[in-house]
Amino acid sequence: MLRSNIRPDRLTLPYVLKSVAGLVDCELGRVIHGVIAKIGIEFDSFVRVSLVDMYVKVELLGCALQVFDESPERNKLGSILLWNVLMNGCCKVGDLRKAKELFDAMPVRNVGSWNSLINGFMRDGEVDRARELFDCMPEKNVVSWTTMVTGYSQNGHHEKALSMFSQILEVGVKPNDLTVVSALSACAKVGALEAGVHIHKYLSSNGFWLNKAIGTALVDMYAKCGNIESASQVFAMTKEKDLLTWSVMIWGWAIHGCFQQAFEYFDKMKSKGFKPDGVVFLAILTACSHSGQVDKGLSFFESMKLDYAIEPTMKHYALIVDLLGRAGQLDEALSFIKNMPLDPDMVIWGALFCACRTHKNTEMAELTSENVLQLEPKHPGGYVFLSNIYAGAGRWEDVERVRNLMKNRGAEKDPGWSCIEVDGHVLSFVAGYHAHEHTAEIYQKLEEITRSARKQGYTPETEWVLHNIEEEEKEDALGSHSEKLALAFALISTSPKTTIRIVKNLRVCGDCHSMMKYISRMNEREIILRDIKRFHHFKDGICSCGDYW
Structure with missing residues (x-):
């Protein structure tokens, strides 16, 4: 011009x-x-x-x-x-x-x-100031409501995000696609299946089109809320799919331990002309890791590099370490770490440590913990790892020394919490929680099911408690784990034979895993537990993971 x-x-x-x-x-x-x-x-x-x-x-x-x-x-x-x-x-x-x-x-x-x-x-995490401003608005539009729903969800206030979405419908404002996606994301984070189903029904009866964004969000919600069958149905109904839609579905199969379906959908995705990216390979490697498909996982890892020219990230390397470690190939996992082109981080050493603990390799576990502490002196994981090792060996003075060191350096362990959805409301429990209005009934129910489980052969796995205390006290400590409290509350708050769904922010411990199997058989309940790694479907005394976790 x-x-x-x-x-x-x-x-x-x-x-x-x-x-x-x-x-x-x-x-x-x-x-x-x-x-x-x-x-x-x-x-x-x-x-x-x-x-x-x-x-x-x-x-x-x-x-x-x-x-x-x-x-x-x-x-x-x-x-x-x-x-x-x-x-x-x-x-x-x-x-x-x-x-x-x-x-x-x-x-x-x-x-x-x-x-x-x-x-x-x-965006700055000033949630209360945002709410105060929102309440003062002389007029609101759908963007105002969506900003609140999205903001609450992104700041971890998922229950408030869902409450805000309910208010949107009550005042007669029609949500837009972003509102719906944000609300479904909140459901997925806390496992609020009932709320997610309610949103899905609203979409179906109010003329919302199952486009890429909403279809993908629904698949993700159903998968992360433990209903992989509904996730698969929505996926099939979503005509307009992109790479993210396929990724979410493959992830769903992977975290539910359905490796064959994950492989099948991976092949289908490629046949539709979609080229897998690094995220898709993370999903498929996760499927291999959770199912013990070592050779298949290594093959996918090589294919990612050679066939698709995707440079592996630290997450990909961590999954290979996890894959080898779970299968008991600890020497191979350590050799893989030493030959990595990247410097191993906390996640890499953490994956190896978990495998060392599972396979009771104390020597390698101690080496792993030392590497963690050298990398991040203030990260609580390294101290927890090391105290686990010393506790397992009965070296209680060393346990106390490590814990004092952890305290002095300001490294705080993340508290374990679990949440369940009952009658459309999400309730959270933390380990040792006694402030709930039904505390007495919860602990009474917990004692009752523990006694019944003992008669069926359950023995508390006290090695999951790190303190130098008597066995009887260790059993009491195990009884206050957040997932057991959530389970007890679900048993007294829901109808017989109703499926119980629990979400936990940490990896479920071996004792709680064992208890869930017994309760599922004794109470004729299906229990679906989502921990930080995967889903565990307990039914008739058996877990879907096959105790490979």
């Missing part, structure tokens, strides 16, 4: 600035700004907004503020877009103080102004 001596105008240059923002080219943005000044249209309101927007998106907030401050129209009622663009930019770079200052100084606000600041607070 310039070479043709055609002068750009106030309609042309905003599109040029939009392209500059897309390229994130700071220098080019300054050049275009110079051209705008030379032409003499930099004070045009449309151009002015585009300049601020461009500077915000190329992360030159100082320049954006300067353009804003030099805008004579900024205090006029019609300048709301200029204020919103700058405030949104401040929120994106985390300058909430400036964003709030702009919000308070605005001559007039619209719903977009409120939404931008609420989103900024949510």
Whole structure:
């Protein structure tokens, strides 16, 4: 255009600035700004907004503020877009103080102004301030509600996200696709199957199309809530699939221990013309690891590199270590680590340690823990690993020394929690929890089922307790694990023969795993437990993992 001596105008240059923002080219943005000044249209309101927007998106907030401050129209009622663009930019770079200052100084606000600041607070983890602002809004639109649902979910407040979604329906606002996807994501995180089914029914009866985004979110929700059959059905009904949809379905089969289906869907995906990426290979390697398919897993790992030119990440290497370790090939796993082109991290050594503990290789486990502590002196995992080793060997003074070291260095162990959904409400339990309104009934039920299980042959596996205490006290400590508390509450709160679904944030211990098998047979209940690694389906005294976990 310039070479043709055609002068750009106030309609042309905003599109040029939009392209500059897309390229994130700071220098080019300054050049275009110079051209705008030379032409003499930099004070045009449309151009002015585009300049601020461009500077915000190329992360030159100082320049954006300067353009804003030099805008004579900024205090006029019609300048709301200029204020919103700058405030949104401040929120994106985390300058909430400036964003709030702009919000308070605005001559007039619209719903977009409120939404931008609420989103900024949510992005920064200021959940309560976001809610306070939301409650003060003179009017709300679907974006306002969606921002709250998404913000709650992304900040780990999944129950509040679902409560907010319910309020959306109560006030008669029709959610958009992003609202639905965020709500389904919250269901998936806490295993809220009942809430997820309710959302699915709402979608079906209100004309929502099963597009890629919603279809994928539903598959993910059903898979992570323990209903892999429904996940498979939704997957089949989703006509418009992308690579992510296939990835989520393969992941679902993998974490449920259905390796044959995972392999089958991997082949189907390729036959449909989709080229697997690194995420798909993580899913397929997980399927191999959980099922003991060592040769198959190693073959996939090599194919990823040779056939698809995908460079393995630390996560891929960790899965191979886990694959070999679970199968008892500890020497091979250690050799694999030593020959990795990447320096092994906490996850790598953690995978090897878990295998060492399972196969009772104390010497290698001690080596593993030392590597963990060298890598991250403040990470609690290394101290827990090492105290596990010493406890297993009865070296209680060393256990106490490691625990004191852990405390002195400020390394805190993540507390174990489990949650269940009862009558549409998600309830959480932590180990040793006594503050629940039904505490007495929960512990009474726990004692009852433990006595019954003992008569059937159950023996508490006290090696999972690390303290130097008497065996009877160890059994009491095992009884307060969060998944057992959740199980006891489910037994007194749900109808006989109802499936019990529990989500745990850590790996289930061997004792709780054993107890679940006995309870599933004695109470004629199917128990579906999701821990940090995989699903365990307990039925008639048998676990779907085949005790290979």
